[in-house]
Each structure stands twice: as structure tokens, then as C-alpha cells.
Amino acid sequence: MKIGIVCYPTYGGSGVVATELGKALSLEGHEVHFITYSQPRRLDFFNENLYYHEVGVRSYPLFKYPPYELALASKLVDVVKYEQLDILHVHYAIPHASAAFMAKQILATEGISIPVVTTLHGTDITLVGKDPTYTPVVTFSINASDGITSVSDDLRKDTLSHFDIQKPIEVIPNFIDLERFKKQPKEHFKTAICPNGEKLLVHTSNFRSVKRVNDVIRVFDQVRRSMPCKLLMVGDGPDRPEAEALCRKLGTCADVRFLGKLDAVEEVLSVADLFLMPSEKESFGLAALEAMACEVPVLSSDAGGIPELNKDGYSGYLSPIGDIDDMVEKAKKILDDDHLPTFKANALARAKEFDISNILPKYEAYYQQVLANY
Template identity: 55%
Template sequence: MKIGIVCYPTYGGSGVVATELGKSLATRGHEIHFICYAVPTKLNKFLDNIYFHEVELYQYPLFEFPIYTDALASRIIDVARFNKLDIIHVHYAIPHATSAILARTILNNKIKVITTLHGTDITLVGLEPSFTPVVRFGIEASDGVTAVSRYLRETTISTYNINREIEVIPNFVDTEIFKPGENLELRKKIAPKGEKILIHVSNFRKVKRVQDVVKVFEIVRKKIPSKLVFVGDGPERGDAENLCRQLNICDDVLFLGKQDALHEILCSADVFILPSQIESFGLSALEAMSCGLPVIATNVGGLPEVVLHGETGYLTEIGNIERMASYVIELFEDKNKYREFSEKARERAEKFFDKDLIVPKYEMFYEKILNQ
């Protein structure tokens, strides 16, 4: 198949999943065309069967803001015509679905549009009154729609009064890359005295509640010598850094910013902390589990579909700092339980979320839509 993939190229779950999906499909013989305003962060080397098409934004004094939706639609039309694409697979409903549907109309319906819903396009941005009708239209008018969790599917149907089928295809992980294997050199640099290491990975948006990670760590370090590692960047990073200064724990907290070698960093840590206010799936938690890290997270959204409470980690109520900290301490003090959780976390990632299990589901979905 010839597949166009539209996604945001930034450091975030939807862009990462879209890029990894395209790369996996290319290795399976499909011709993949990425259509974005910049090269996706994970598309950092030459790969056979993969092409990139930049969306160029026209600047004109009359337009106060660049008209991205129209520019994207025009680029989709050009790429689809010239390369004879079969499918346009858009990730994130706003504005990608609208642009793809406009392009399909201009192309006289000679291409199929598949929309994958990832989370905040439904639970946050799409709830803005100015966007809600457009999001609903994009979902209803697509030829096929998928969601990354059962939670997101049900939320979409109930919130937007959707009357069509939405197929659940979960996010996936490459278990050959994200696999257990202690990174002793990095671990020694982070924790030279053999301290335990907690880690959090996110885009540092408000819903991630990164200050809660700091508060959990402060409790843990009072009982067990520990270090805290943050990976990623975003608007809440400054507040998290200020809180570390207020608590006088800066010497034990490391902010690494955005990193490509995430699996190497995860393999240097012991426990993954994710105290989010909402998560439609929790890709970072899955990547940590695949590396054998137990996950301490909130019992929200799609996280219970990924993290099994009492088996691969623990789930708590939003904002329950003390409970999260007690779970971390419990795992650090009970080596047998920690080992059991670590093994089950890896096992669950391999058994249910490995890319070789999930990518064929997308292929079957493509075939289903093409044959309608």
C-alpha cells in the first residue's frame, strides 16, 4: 500500500506513535509518505520506502495567522496525486482530519481517510466550543477511525455524540529497543553512591502534574537514599525546578530535557512515576514497563488498560502523594516483590503491546477500509 501519514512532528505521544508506525510499515514493504510542517523528531535517519513532504506556510499581510489547515490540505492533494496514495492516515483530529477530508473531496473521493484519536484532541482541545463541531465532523466524515484505548473510544462517543464505529488499536512499543538491561555507566553517574532512581518522562504540561513527582520524591528520599530524573520539557518545568529549590533537594534531582536515547535512560532507573490528571493511554508508562520498570501512576483514563494494579505497578487517586510514595518505598524495601513486578511489567509489554502485534492490526484496518 501507499500510505500518507500526517502528524505533529514534535516531542509527544501522537507524533512518536505515528512516526514509529510509519517506520514499521515501511519495513513491511509499504510506501510511506510523511506530510508535516517539519521532519518528525523520530525520523532522524534514512529509511527505505519513507519519504517526507514539508507543508509550506504562505505568509501574506492580510493573514494575521498562517492558514495551516488549507496549506496542509493542498499538500495532501499534491502528494496523493503525484504518488497515487491509497490512504491518508491522520494522527490527532485537529486540524489534520479536516484537512484530509477537504483533500479527499477535491480528489473526488479517490483516497481513503483514516483518523487516529490520541487523547488531548478529544479530552482537551476538542472541548473548546470553537473546535467541537469541527472535531465531530472530522470523526464522522472519516472513512475509518481508531482510538488508542477503550477509554478514549467511549469518551469520544459519549462526549461528541458519535454514531459510527471506532476501532481500538492501542499504542505499541518496540520491545527489542525498550528492553531490560541495566545501564551501569549512566546509573553510576546519576547515583554514584548506589541510590535508588525514580524517573518521570513527559511534555511537562499541566495535566502531567510534575510537581507531584517532586513531592513524591521528597517523601521517598527521607526514608531511602534516592535520585530523581526528569526527561522532557514543557511549560511546567520551571515550576518543578522552583519546587526543588524550595524543598532544598536540587542536588538529588536531574532535569535532562528532551532526549533521544530514552531507553538507555530508562534502563538506568528503578521506578517510573506518572501522576497525571488524565492519560488517554500512557505511552511513556508502557515504554518504562517494557524496560522492566514498575510504574506508579494515577488511576485515570487509559492507564488501567496498560498498568495492572498490584502486578506491574500501582495505581492511585489523583493527587494522593503519600500513597504514591508509600508504594515506591514498599517496592524498594521488598526485593522479591520488586523483581516480580519488574518481570510482569516486561511480560505485559511483550504479550499485549509489542509492535509486531499491533502494526498488523493497522494493516488489517487499512485493508478493511479500502475494501468497503
């Protein structure tokens, strides 16, 4: 198949999933064309089946807001027509599904027809899509898609309950490449961070308010009163200054390090003992899956689709959103030396169920189904 992939080319989960999916499809012999405003962060290797088309947005003094959606639609028309694509797969509804719809309409005037698959990732539905500013366009463009997938059953239900969607939504969960995300021998790094054998807790995110990074700091602060431990905060975003201020207030600065954005997050995860994800909303929790693949148990909230990944009492524990005391108790249970090895083994076993080799065929079969019904 010749597949066009549209995504946000950033560190965000939807961009990671889209890029890793495209890479894997290209290794299976499909021709994959990425169409984005910059090179996807994870597009870190090339083969003869991979192409990247940059969407350039021309500005003009009249424009307060450069019209990215129009530039994307025009680029889609061009790439579909000249590369003779079979199918377009857009990740994150806003504004990719509506840009694809516009491109499809333009192509139809030239007798070119192409099906569009839209994958819903989370905040495009749970936060931004539900905002009345966008709801009519989101509803319309999801319904105008020829195929719709969602990364968890919870997100599927949430979408159906908030939008008038007339088509079935296929659930295809996030996946992981266990060749890349695996525990690596990085003991020197562990020794540098935890010189006295302390337990290492890790959080990675974009530090937006839905991630509740202050909960991470508060949980850590209480856990460290019971056992020696350190915390690594990976990533960056709007709530980082507040989290740093909270560390200063609680006096935890000596035990907490903010590392900023990291490309090789698997190296940090390789030496971690516990991953913290206290999110307010989380359609799936790809960052937790990456941790589990590196044998790190997960203490998470029970938000959204997280329970479809993190099995309570097996790969870690689930706590109610914002229940710091519960999280502290469960963190201590996981970190207990008698329990930790079992939780680590279970985390890996659970991650293996989401190996890319299990999930890639689901996307390929879904594309075939959409093409057959088109």
C-alpha cells in the same frame, strides 16, 4: 499499500506512534509517505519505501495566523494525486482530520477518491476537542472519516460520550519496539547518578499541566525521607520552572536533576528503578510503556486509559489522581528490595503484550477493512 501519514512531527506521543507505525509499515513493504511541517523526530532512518513531504506555510502581513490547515490540505491533494496513494491515515484529529476532509473534497472534483482513517490520541478529544471553540469541526471531521481508531477503550468511551459520533471506533493501543526499548548495560551511568547505590526514580513528559509534575516532586520528596534515592526529570515544557522552584522550596535540589529533552530516553530508563506518571489525563501513557519495556515498574495515577496498560499490583501500582500519600506508600512498596525484581520482570512481561509485532497487523487489517468497505 501506498499510505499517507499525517502527524505532529514532535516528541509528543501521537507523533511518535505515527512515525514508528510508518517505519514499521515500510519495513513490511508498504510505501509510506509522511506529510508534515517538519521531519518527524523519530524518522531517523531511511529505506526505499519511506518518503517525507514537507508542508510549507506561506505567511503574509495580512495573516495574523498562518493558515496551516489550508497548506496541509493543498499538500495532501498534491501527494495523493501524484503519488497515487491508497489510503490517508491522520493522527490527532485537530486539524488533521478536517484538512484531510477538505483534500478529499477537492480530489473528488477530479474523480480521485481516497479513504481517510483518523486516529484519536487523547488531548485532541479530552482537552482541545471538547473546547467549544473546536467541537463542531472535530465532531464533523471525525464523522467524515472512513475509519476511526482510538488508542484506548477509555478514550473511545470518552469520545462517544462527548461527541455525536455516528461510526464505530476501533481500539488499537499504542505499541513499542522492543528492539529499541530494552534494558541496556549502562551501569556507569547509574553509578554516576547514584554513587551510593540509591534507588533511581524517573519521570518523562512534556511538562504540561495534565502531567502534574509537581506531584512527581512531592512524591519523591517523601519517598527520599524513607530511603536514599535520586530523581531524573526528562523533558521540558511550561511547568518545568514551577517544578524546579518546588525542588528549591523543599530542599531536594541535590537529589533531583532536570535533564531537558533527550533523544535516547531508553538509556536513562535502562538504569531506572521506578517510573512516575501521576497524570490528570492520559489516554494511554506511551511514556509508561517505554519505561516498562526497559524493565521499569510504573507508579501512575488511574487516569483515562492508564489502567489498560499498568496492571495494579503487577507491573506497578495505580493511585487516585493527586493522592500523594497513596503514591508514596505504593512507591515504597515497589522499591522494597524484596519486591522490586518481581515488579521489574512483570513490567517487561506486560510491555511484551504491546510489542509492535502484535499491534502492526491490527492496523494493516483495519486499513484492509476500510478499503473493502469504501
